Amino acid sequence: MMLRQILDVAWLDLVRRIRNRSAFVVGFAGPVGLAVLFGLMLSGGGGGGVSVGVAAGPATEEFIARATANAPDDGPEVRYEAFADEASARRAVDDDEVGAAVVLRDPVAVDLVVFTRTDRPISAAVAEAVGNGVQDSLLGETPATSRPLEPEALGGRELSLAAYYGAAMPLLFLFFTTSLAAQSLLAEREDGTLARLLSTSISPAALVAGKVLAVFVLSVAGFAAAWVVTTVMADAAWGAPAGVIVLILASVAALAGIATFVASFASTARQAETLSSVVAFGLALLGGNLVSPGAMPDRLRQLRRLTPNGWALDGFVQLSTDSASVGSIAVVAAVLLVFAVGFGAAGLARVQRVVAP
Amino acid sequence: MLRVRDLERSFGDRTAVDGLSFDVAAGETYGLLGPNGSGKTTTISMICGILRSDSGIVELDGRSIDHRTRDAKRDLGLVPQELAVYADLTARENLRFFGRIQGLAGSELDTAIDRVLEVVALTDRADDLSREFSGGMQRRLNIAVGLLHGPKLLILDEPTVGVDPQSRNQILDAVDALGGEGLAVIYTTHYMEEAERLCDRIGIIDAGRLLAEGTRAELVAGLGDAARVRIDLADGAGDAVVSAVRGVDGVGSADLSGATLDVVTERPNAVIAPVIVAATDAGASVAGVAVDQADLESVFLDLTGRALRD
Numbered sequence: 001m002m003l004r005q006i007l008d009v010a011w012l013d014l015v016r017r018i019r020n021r022s023a024f025v026v027g028f029a030g031p032v033g034l035a036v037l038f039g040l041m042l043s044g045g046g047g048g049g050v051s052v053g054v055a056a057g058p059a060t061e062e063f064i065a066r067a068t069a070n071a072p073d074d075g076p077e078v079r080y081e082a083f084a085d086e087a088s089a090r091r092a093v094d095d096d097e098v099g100a101a102v103v104l105r106d107p108v109a110v111d112l113v114v115f116t117r118t119d120r121p122i123s124a125a126v127a128e129a130v131g132n133g134v135q136d137s138l139l140g141e142t143p144a145t146s147r148p149l150e151p152e153a154l155g156g157r158e159l160s161l162a163a164y165y166g167a168a169m170p171l172l173f174l175f176f177t178t179s180l181a182a183q184s185l186l187a188e189r190e191d192g193t194l195a196r197l198l199s200t201s202i203s204p205a206a207l208v209a210g211k212v213l214a215v216f217v218l219s220v221a222g223f224a225a226a227w228v229v230t231t232v233m234a235d236a237a238w239g240a241p242a243g244v245i246v247l248i249l250a251s252v253a254a255l256a257g258i259a260t261f262v263a264s265f266a267s268t269a270r271q272a273e274t275l276s277s278v279v280a281f282g283l284a285l286l287g288g289n290l291v292s293p294g295a296m297p298d299r300l301r302q303l304r305r306l307t308p309n310g311w312a313l314d315g316f317v318q319l320s321t322d323s324a325s326v327g328s329i330a331v332v333a334a335v336l337l338v339f340a341v342g343f344g345a346a347g348l349a350r351v352q353r354v355v356a357p
Numbered sequence: 358m359l360r361v362r363d364l365e366r367s368f369g370d371r372t373a374v375d376g377l378s379f380d381v382a383a384g385e386t387y388g389l390l391g392p393n394g395s396g397k398t399t400t401i402s403m404i405c406g407i408l409r410s411d412s413g414i415v416e417l418d419g420r421s422i423d424h425r426t427r428d429a430k431r432d433l434g435l436v437p438q439e440l441a442v443y444a445d446l447t448a449r450e451n452l453r454f455f456g457r458i459q460g461l462a463g464s465e466l467d468t469a470i471d472r473v474l475e476v477v478a479l480t481d482r483a484d485d486l487s488r489e490f491s492g493g494m495q496r497r498l499n500i501a502v503g504l505l506h507g508p509k510l511l512i513l514d515e516p517t518v519g520v521d522p523q524s525r526n527q528i529l530d531a532v533d534a535l536g537g538e539g540l541a542v543i544y545t546t547h548y549m550e551e552a553e554r555l556c557d558r559i560g561i562i563d564a565g566r567l568l569a570e571g572t573r574a575e576l577v578a579g580l581g582d583a584a585r586v587r588i589d590l591a592d593g594a595g596d597a598v599v600s601a602v603r604g605v606d607g608v609g610s611a612d613l614s615g616a617t618l619d620v621v622t623e624r625p626n627a628v629i630a631p632v633i634v635a636a637t638d639a640g641a642s643v644a645g646v647a648v649d650q651a652d653l654e655s656v657f658l659d660l661t662g663r664a665l666r667d
Contacts, residue, residue, distance in 0.1 A: 008457045012443075019445055192439030196502070199405040199435035200458050201427045 005202045009210025013184055014217065026177050027222035031170035035226045036233055038165035051079045052127045053101030053115075055089040063104065066137070067130045078126055090115050097301075099123020102131045110138045163238045166230035167316035168289040170223040171251060171309045175280035177219045178256035181211040182263030182351050183272045190269060208351055212256065219252040239319030243329050247315045250336035254308035257344030258283075264350030283307045308339040358383045358541040359404070359510055364413035366399055366565075373399040375565040377413070381510070386535070386542040388556030390549065390653060392663070396565035397545040398438060401512050404543070405435050417510055431459060434508035438515045440495050441502070444488035448479055448498050451487060452505055459506035473501040477531055493524020500531065511535060512543045517551065529554060549653045561657055568660045576656045583609060585655040586620040586629060586648050593641030594618070601639035605631045614664040616644075621655045 017023035056063040064080045081098055083089035089101040099120035105111040114131045116124035185208065188194040197207060227244060230236040238244050262279045266272035284290050286300065287309030304310030315332035359381040366374045374396045381387040389397045402408035404415050409424045416422065420429040442451045452470045461469055474480045477497035482490065487498055496516060503511055513532065517525045532555055535542055546552055552559050553573050560570045569576055590598070594616050602611045602620060607628040609621040618636065622628045625648045633643050658664055 005458055008454065012454050015450075016443065016445055192437055192441040193443065195402070195407050195437050195439070196435060196441035196455070197458065198407045199430065199433065199437075200455070201430045201460065202458050203427060 002206050005206045006210040006213060009207055010213040013211060013214035023218055027218040028225050031173040031222050032226045032229045035166040035169040035230050050123045050126050051098040052123060053081045053083050053089045053092050053098040055083040055086055056104035070133055093117055100127035102127050110135055163236035163320045166226050166236045168313060170226040171312055172284045172289045174219050174252060174255040175259050175276060178215050179259035179263045179276035181215045182260050183269045184211050186272055187269040204352055216252060223248045237320055243319045246333050247329060250333040251312040253340035254336040257340040257347060260347030260351060261343040264347045283309055288313050308336055311335050360416040362414040364403055365411045366403060367411060373565050377567050379560050381541045381543060383541050384539045385557045386544055386555050388552040388559040389545040389562055390552045390559050391562035392547050395563045397562060398514055401514055406430060432509040434503035434511045436500050436503035436513040436516055440499050442487050442498050447484050447486055449483045455502045456505050461506055469505050473504045477501045478527060493520045496520050496528060510541045514545050553653055563661050577651050580651045580655060580659055581623055583621050583623045583651045584625040584648055585651055586622060586625050588618040588643055589645040590616045590618060591642045591644040598636050598639040598641045601635040602632050605635050610659050610662050612658055612664045619658055619664050621659050
């Protein structure tokens with residue numbers, strides 16, 4: 001009986017949202033439209049700013065000074081970062097802390113290597129140019145022995161911006177969609193239907209579960225639509241489907257948890273909507289939904305790990321660029337589920353107060 | 358059927374319901390008559406398990422009901438004061454949803470929907486969106502939802518508030534017919550005429566306390582040979598007039614509502630003249646006087662010193 005009541009409440013919410021078109025706007029048109037638009041607008045380049053790591057042992061500072069001095073006036077502004085050794089430089093590129101890195105392995109043999117990311121093409125080009133310049137200067141007047149630098153790309157495929165924003169925009173909209181559960185309960189309280197429902201045999205828990213189920217279905221459907229549409233229309237490469245499905249479900253759960261928690265502080269549906277919007281844009285800015293992490297200041301970039309959308313985007317980028325399997329995004333999925341359970345439990349406990357006698 | 362004992366509920370320092378006890382039998386329509394804010398809605402919210410009581414017992418057919426109750430609530434139908442239906446659904450969709458929530462399904466649900474649509478005279482508008490209904494039709498749909506699952510006890514909380522006279526009559530006719538079907542009904546209202554027309558027994562409630570209870574005849578008989586004298590004042594209505602009239606020998610109680618001074622007395626012929634003199638001396642001018650048989654309004658006035666419509 002309880003399961004049937006949950007399904008009935010969820011069905012009612014979905015029918016009403018389809019009928020008033022909010023399902024279409026928040027669950028489909030918004031995330032899919034913006035995902036495609038961002039993908040097409042930004043499809044000409046990699047994401048973010050230019051940062052290059054340098055590891056050249058004791059000569060690192062001199063290396064950086066020389067690269068800075070030789071930089072062309074009309075080139076992009078480049079931020080150089082010194083690393084102690086090759087391993088730390090490589091790890092920084094891997095973690096997207098810098099867009100690329102130049103490592104001088106052996107100054108005597110002029111053995112240089114450039115590490116790049118396929119999703120940071122400008123940083124890669126700058127690092128390659130810097131590496132070639134240093135190599136030429138170290139070899140002196142004997143360019144005959146010079147050999148073109150072979151960048152070593154970390155990651156197997158190029159990041160598709162259509163895929164990046166294909167995930168980023170639905171993640172942004174997830175916050176609005178998932179907050180609808182709490183908003184719906186508050187609206188029912190204002191409309192008087194909540195009192196009637198609570199006078200029936202339905203339990204408050206079943207009522208809340210029905211509302212949450214409805215927005216879960218709506219959110220997953222919207223995300224899946226963005227996946228399909230950006231793949232078909234913008235040729236986005238999202239990566240392994242099983243991994244994408246896991247990440248979509250985990251992301252929806254995490255954002256639903258936070259959205260329910262945030263909306264639970266409101267006393268009217270309108271307040272919940274406003275509160276959700278503020279937090280959604282805050283998280284979107286921190287998490288990289290609007291500005292890619294490479295373009296963020298260092299401090300802000302570190303805060304990404306405090307946001308579920310930041311974790312989710314990392315997972316989607318990983319899937320998109322590294323041909324990662326479900327197993328390799330397990331950590332991301334686990335972190336998202338921690339967000340879901342932690343905030344979800346607190347949020348549901350607070351929301352229960354709306355329906356508790 | 359329904360047994361309520363010593364029900365209490367406070368909100369902070371304010372006592373909303375103060376030791377309320379009453380019974381409602383199967384087939385009986387019980388009226389809770391009291392002014393706005395007297396505790397009627399708080400009382401029925403506790404009976405329905407929507408609101409937690411501070412203390413007291415509510416039993417429906419011997420089964421206890423409180424905020425944790427689930428199954429016993431299937432025997433209970435609530436018609437809230439607000440229009441508790443979904444405006445963006447049709448009447449039939451509203452009924453189907455609430456019917457399923459109450460455990461109905463299949464042909465049983467279809468039959469129940471057709472039955473209640475007929476009871477509230479909405480069969481021909483069943484597939485229209487409820488937001489397209491008039492206020493009266495929405496009120497009738499509100500009642501239909503409460504009746505749908507065949508409850509043993511139906512609670513109607515001021516179901517005619519804001520309704521046009523024609524719809525009001527339709528609602529009253531529908532409610533009037535329910536008692537004959539063996540359904541126990543609690544009907545809250547602050548309209549004396551509705552309570553007199555519909556209710557087998559009436560509980561008069563004020564400030565959360567049940568002041569008197571009985572049939573209309575019993576309640577009015579409690580006033581003895583009292584009659585109600587209504588004096589319309591042209592001007593000068595004020596507290597001074599009420600005080601002056603209350604001091605007249607033979608006046609049981611008096612209260613001013615707008616420009617009408619209500620007086621309950623057992624000797625109307627003897628007190629009319631001195632009451633008019635007292636009112637005039639207090640600065641009022643009298644426009645008209647009428648003497649009526651005592652009614653529930655008189656009972657309320659006698660019990661509380663205030664007019665019901667206050």
